Amino acid sequence: xxxxxQSPEAxxxxxxxxxxxxxxxxxxxxxxxxxxxxxxxKGPEFLFTLYSAGEEKEKERLKATLTKKESFLHITAxxxxxxxxxxCAVQAxxxxxxxxxFGRGTSLIVHP
Amino acid sequence: EPEVTQTPSHQVTQMGQEVILHCVxxxxxxxxxxxxxxxxxxxEFLVSFYNNEISEKSEIFDDQFSVERPxxxxxxxxxxxxxxxxxxxxxxxxxxxxxxxxFGPGTRLTVT
Numbered sequence: 001x002x003x004x005x006q007s008p009e010a011x012x013x014x015x016x017x018x019x020x021x022x023x024x025x026x027x028x029x030x031x032x033x034x035x036x037x038x039x040x041x042k043g044p045e046f047l048f049t050l051y052s053a054g055e056e057k058e059k060e061r062l063k064a065t066l067t068k069k070e071s072f073l074h075i076t077a078x079x080x081x082x083x084x085x086x087x088c089a090v091q092a093x094x095x096x097x098x099x100x101x102f103g104r105g106t107s108l109i110v111h112p
Numbered sequence: 113e114p115e116v117t118q119t120p121s122h123q124v125t126q127m128g129q130e131v132i133l134h135c136v137x138x139x140x141x142x143x144x145x146x147x148x149x150x151x152x153x154x155x156e157f158l159v160s161f162y163n164n165e166i167s168e169k170s171e172i173f174d175d176q177f178s179v180e181r182p183x184x185x186x187x188x189x190x191x192x193x194x195x196x197x198x199x200x201x202x203x204x205x206x207x208x209x210x211x212x213x214x215f216g217p218g219t220r221l222t223v224t
Contacts (some may be wrong), residue, residue, distance in 0.1 A: 032211060041218075043215030043217050045215070049212060099170055102154045102157075
């Protein structure tokens, strides 16, 4: 059973059409939740770290929020260059270790 | 802007051979990581390294794998006796503190 679930798997938006990506998690002892952007054939690019419920962070058209069970990545007025796969990862205590666990990602395509 | 570099970009090897993947982390970073991503699947944590020793490792990181920081700049992942299922993208990452990780562009390993 996946500890980190991202939805939707794929999302197509028109330029300027705002939306949200979801990352739900079932781990306990959350140490941090991370959002990354991954372009095809490249490594993940760090976007945000969230540590506690209620926390919010913003960067340009992106805003990340965190509750006790999920995180949202809100994209406001997206542009075609925002097209990428967005990855969520959680770091939590598991078997005495803090090992990061990634979700499968949401593939976002923004049409001009 | 400083970045993590990885070589080679693509490595082809025969089953049973040993491979060494190379990474040069960002110079003032203290934490180093290896991840892998099998084609079409999620990013998986392999190992983290701090103060010249392994700090965390996943179940994937068995005796077939080893890491080394042979000098002040390089961080290597050795895979002994490669198997077909080791074919994947391998990402190196580094961080100044144990939070915001910067990923390299990856090495695509193909085992034939």
